[in-house]
Amino acid sequence: MSRIQKVSLLAVIAASSVSLLAVQAAMAQDSPIDKVSTVTDDMLLNPPDGDWLMWRRTYDGWGYSPLDQINKGNVGQLQLAWSWAMTPGGRTQETPLVHDGIIYIQNSTHLIQALDGATGDLIWEYQYSLPDGVPPNGERSKAIYGDTLIVATRDAHIIALDTKTGKLVWDQQVADVKKGWGYSSGPIVANGVIIQGMTSCGNAQPGGCFYTGHDAKTGAELWRLYTIARGDTPEGNSWNGIPLESRHGGSAWITGSYDPDQNLVFAGVGQPYPWPAVLNGLLPKSADPNVTNDALYTNSTLAIDPTTGDLKWYHQYLATDTLDLDYVYERLLIDLPVDGQDTRTVVTTGKLGIIEAVDRTSGEWLWAKETVPQNVVASIDPETGVKTINPEVIPEIGKSTFNCPADPGGRAWQATAYSPRTQALYLPTVEFCSNTTVQPLDPGTIYTGGGRATFARVPVPDSDGNIGQVRAVRLTDLSDMWMYRQHAPVTSSTLPTAGGVVFVGTLDRHFLALDDETGAVLWTSPRLTNSLESFPVTYTANGKQYVAVVANWASGLGRLASLTPDVKLPPNNPAALYVFALPD
Amino acid sequence: MPRSPAPSRLSGLAAAWLLAVPMAAAGLGPAAAQEPEFYDVPYAYEQWIYGRRLDESQLRYCVDRRDPDWEVAGAIADAIAQALLLEPQRHVVETEIVVEDITRVYGVMLEHCDVHMGFKLIPEGYGDWAALTRAYYETGYVFVTTNPDLKSLADLAPGRPIGATGGTSAHIRLMAYLLAQSPDRRWPVYPMGTNDLALDSLLRGTVAVALVWAPSLWARQRADPALAALREIDPRPLPPTRMGVGALILANETFLRAAIDEAIGALAADGTIAGILDGYHFPAKAAP
Numbered sequence: 001m002s003r004i005q006k007v008s009l010l011a012v013i014a015a016s017s018v019s020l021l022a023v024q025a026a027m028a029q030d031s032p033i034d035k036v037s038t039v040t041d042d043m044l045l046n047p048p049d050g051d052w053l054m055w056r057r058t059y060d061g062w063g064y065s066p067l068d069q070i071n072k073g074n075v076g077q078l079q080l081a082w083s084w085a086m087t088p089g090g091r092t093q094e095t096p097l098v099h100d101g102i103i104y105i106q107n108s109t110h111l112i113q114a115l116d117g118a119t120g121d122l123i124w125e126y127q128y129s130l131p132d133g134v135p136p137n138g139e140r141s142k143a144i145y146g147d148t149l150i151v152a153t154r155d156a157h158i159i160a161l162d163t164k165t166g167k168l169v170w171d172q173q174v175a176d177v178k179k180g181w182g183y184s185s186g187p188i189v190a191n192g193v194i195i196q197g198m199t200s201c202g203n204a205q206p207g208g209c210f211y212t213g214h215d216a217k218t219g220a221e222l223w224r225l226y227t228i229a230r231g232d233t234p235e236g237n238s239w240n241g242i243p244l245e246s247r248h249g250g251s252a253w254i255t256g257s258y259d260p261d262q263n264l265v266f267a268g269v270g271q272p273y274p275w276p277a278v279l280n281g282l283l284p285k286s287a288d289p290n291v292t293n294d295a296l297y298t299n300s301t302l303a304i305d306p307t308t309g310d311l312k313w314y315h316q317y318l319a320t321d322t323l324d325l326d327y328v329y330e331r332l333l334i335d336l337p338v339d340g341q342d343t344r345t346v347v348t349t350g351k352l353g354i355i356e357a358v359d360r361t362s363g364e365w366l367w368a369k370e371t372v373p374q375n376v377v378a379s380i381d382p383e384t385g386v387k388t389i390n391p392e393v394i395p396e397i398g399k400s401t402f403n404c405p406a407d408p409g410g411r412a413w414q415a416t417a418y419s420p421r422t423q424a425l426y427l428p429t430v431e432f433c434s435n436t437t438v439q440p441l442d443p444g445t446i447y448t449g450g451g452r453a454t455f456a457r458v459p460v461p462d463s464d465g466n467i468g469q470v471r472a473v474r475l476t477d478l479s480d481m482w483m484y485r486q487h488a489p490v491t492s493s494t495l496p497t498a499g500g501v502v503f504v505g506t507l508d509r510h511f512l513a514l515d516d517e518t519g520a521v522l523w524t525s526p527r528l529t530n531s532l533e534s535f536p537v538t539y540t541a542n543g544k545q546y547v548a549v550v551a552n553w554a555s556g557l558g559r560l561a562s563l564t565p566d567v568k569l570p571p572n573n574p575a576a577l578y579v580f581a582l583p584d
Numbered sequence: 585m586p587r588s589p590a591p592s593r594l595s596g597l598a599a600a601w602l603l604a605v606p607m608a609a610a611g612l613g614p615a616a617a618q619e620p621e622f623y624d625v626p627y628a629y630e631q632w633i634y635g636r637r638l639d640e641s642q643l644r645y646c647v648d649r650r651d652p653d654w655e656v657a658g659a660i661a662d663a664i665a666q667a668l669l670l671e672p673q674r675h676v677v678e679t680e681i682v683v684e685d686i687t688r689v690y691g692v693m694l695e696h697c698d699v700h701m702g703f704k705l706i707p708e709g710y711g712d713w714a715a716l717t718r719a720y721y722e723t724g725y726v727f728v729t730t731n732p733d734l735k736s737l738a739d740l741a742p743g744r745p746i747g748a749t750g751g752t753s754a755h756i757r758l759m760a761y762l763l764a765q766s767p768d769r770r771w772p773v774y775p776m777g778t779n780d781l782a783l784d785s786l787l788r789g790t791v792a793v794a795l796v797w798a799p800s801l802w803a804r805q806r807a808d809p810a811l812a813a814l815r816e817i818d819p820r821p822l823p824p825t826r827m828g829v830g831a832l833i834l835a836n837e838t839f840l841r842a843a844i845d846e847a848i849g850a851l852a853a854d855g856t857i858a859g860i861l862d863g864y865h866f867p868a869k870a871a872p
Contacts, residue, residue: 133679246774440753446650447686572632
């Protein structure tokens with residue numbers, strides 16, 4: 001151990017001792033943690049307005065808050081209530097959860113903490129120990145169920161902590177991190193079952209990723225649904241004739257949504273891997289008439305029975321993806337008029353920035369709406385949604401191709417949100433393109449170059465320099481309501497509220513409040529410590545509304561550094577939770 | 585409401601992209617892992633704690649026990665240190681993680697070494713943060729079979745599958761060749777995640793031929809004499825895929841790179857490197 005490490009360790013021990021004493025002293029007084037109630041199934045179905053109990057707050061995935069203390073009329077008075085430094089250096093992409101005024105966060109190091117949502121005081125913390133060689137990065141989401149906080153880890157474990165004490169209740173290993181498996185998002189709890197998607201299913205794990213269902217009391221695995229189709233079925237024969245051991249990808253890296261009326265979870269699946277189809281076995285297309293190269297269930301919505309793990313239906317948005325253009329992101333369950341009929345839809349937007357709706361009772365495709373400039377999809381079948389791909393963008397060996405959007409997508413993991421107030425979907429989008437080259441990225445024997453293509457990202461032709469946007473699209477008629485544009489990418493999810501504001505964070509370290517009907521900027525925070533690449537939430541504590549967001553460079557749209565070199569971020573990648581409120 | 589609004593911005597963009605193709609390739613960096621994490625510059629956890637080291641009398645180098653050539657590379661690194669009149673400081677990377685992204689090397693080097701042995705000289709294959717020394721040996725990818733009737737790849741009947749270590753230079757070369765052939769003359773190619781998985785698929789009979797990195801075949805046979813039946817065949821009609829292997833250093837270490845290049849040149853010229861390779865019966869030649 002180096003001298004620096006020894007000194008650091010002693011400092012940590014000393015600080016921890018002081019911290020523990022302080023926490024114990026605080027606990028001896030009347031602590032808000034004592035009032036934390038058990039999270040029931042009914043509570044998850046109808047969360048209290050002031051809570052944020054799951055990734056997108058409600059089962060329908062809207063990411064919308066019914067709180068309105070902070071509204072268009074007063075949001076300009078918003079000020080910092082408190083802040084909390086998180087462990088620097090890793091990537092968080094954090095969604096704080098809030099229950100009964102307690103805010104739960106996960107640091108990149110997997111230090112999980114409970115804070116008083118009104119004051120920012122630390123109540124408890126639990127350090128999960130990641131094995132050597134696993135980079136400390138956070139998880140986008142977690143879940144609360146019963147008396148436990150349920151957290152996924154980067155080494156493919158799911159753990160449950162007591163919400164009041166932070167003590168470990170159970171720890172379930174789901175896969176072998178040595179083969180690359182790990183989690184980057186947490187679970188959803190549906191009908192009493194924990195549903196968790198596996199990610200990082202690359203070179204070392206033939207057969208791809210999977211969703212698993214777990215017993216909420218023990219973590220025991222109840223079922224496993226593979227995201228790469230297998231067997232002698234039309235779906236299993238959609239991999240161009242290559243064997244299971246050659247099929248890679250299908251990462252399930254975003255938390256799903258839940259429709260209690262149907263007892264179905266709707267969850268996305270990522271792309272085949274490596275990206276260029278000429279390298280992942282999907283091209284050249286087999287002459288065998290019994291096989292296709294659609295690569296199911298990549299880039300699909302899966303409708304999963306959470307109790308059994310049965311796949312009820314699927315819809316694939318983009319077959320034979322060869323450009324890393326996932327359709328994996330959040331699924332919003334919205335009842336919308338379609339052809340004059342009220343229709344129960346599931347709405348999602350892939351990296352192409354095309355909003356698409358599917359009937360969530362049948363999987364029938366309904367409609368699509370383009371947003372960002374794109375040249376990948378030449379046309380969409382108006383009946384089936386099947387896309388015709390522009391052949392000019394398909395990567396070829398020995399030739400650079402030009403595609404829009406670039407690989408991070410016209411929208412990335414930053415979630416869209418829906419407001420019933422305006423019936424609008426709020427999308428954080430970016431405009432950029434890529435010169436794409438199939439690249440022999442085998443630099444080492446162990447160390448590889450990832451997806452086997454390089455993407456040189458460039459502005460869209462005739463760009464006005466405003467790479468970042470927030471778009472508002474009214475879903476009842478698919479009309480464009482407004483678009484907010486700025487140079488630096490919008491790097492957080494959108495947070496619409498009943499107060500008529502939409503909160504977003506940016507790469508250049510601002511937190512903004514926009515008018516949900518016009519897009520006008522109503523409030524801008526001072527510059528914070530880092531880019532805001534996370535999922536903002538709002539909640540109440542002691543009856544007062546707060547808005548919380550984590551500042552951290554998290555490799556989301558901050559990766560556009562080549563397009564926005566003027567946006568400088570601190571080198572040590574600090575992370576902090578900022579909580580804003582109106583003055584008392 | 586229209587069920588499917590037609591894509592509206594395609595035609596204008598289609599014309600515009602023709603103008604944009606030659607645009608700058610700025611920001612060309614390492615490709616990302618499956619879950620998108622895109623870096624222009626790699627990031628190592630707590631990288632700010634690693635300051636400038638003070639002892640310039642050592643050559644701190646890394647070898648990775650997972651690399652098939654790690655012992656050979658270590659011997660070559662020791663020789664380089666000796667040639668530079670430096671004390672060799674070897675760090676052996678010990679982990680059981682099977683595959684890692686190249687950007688992870690950045691953190692290993694910040695913490696442990698100035699030189700990381702065992703990287704292929706691939707044009708455009710590295711981000712701006714890394715630089716390669718000159719090659720100290722050359723080796724290549726090989727086609728391997730258990731079928732005694734196959735003398736060359738040309739003997740393999742169309743339709744018989746090849747298990748190729750996916751995304752490698754040799755895999756890309758094979759695919760380029762096959763795409764130029766008519767469908768009835770092609771071999772199906774099954775991409776395999778690693779060299780070992782490609783060899784396993786050959787041993788299981790899933791594929792008729794495996795395309796693997798020659799040092800990986802050497803290491804596998806060295807560890808398990810029962811695999812002596814695995815036999816390299818002539819790559820024709822393809823040319824051999826041979827590559828130089830050198831050491832990776834951080835791009836700002838220009839003086840160190842020049843010194844190491846000079847040392848490798850001297851060690852190649854005086855037969856030191858060839859002697860090391862011969863001593864291990866390693867399937868490579870000292871780079872010229």
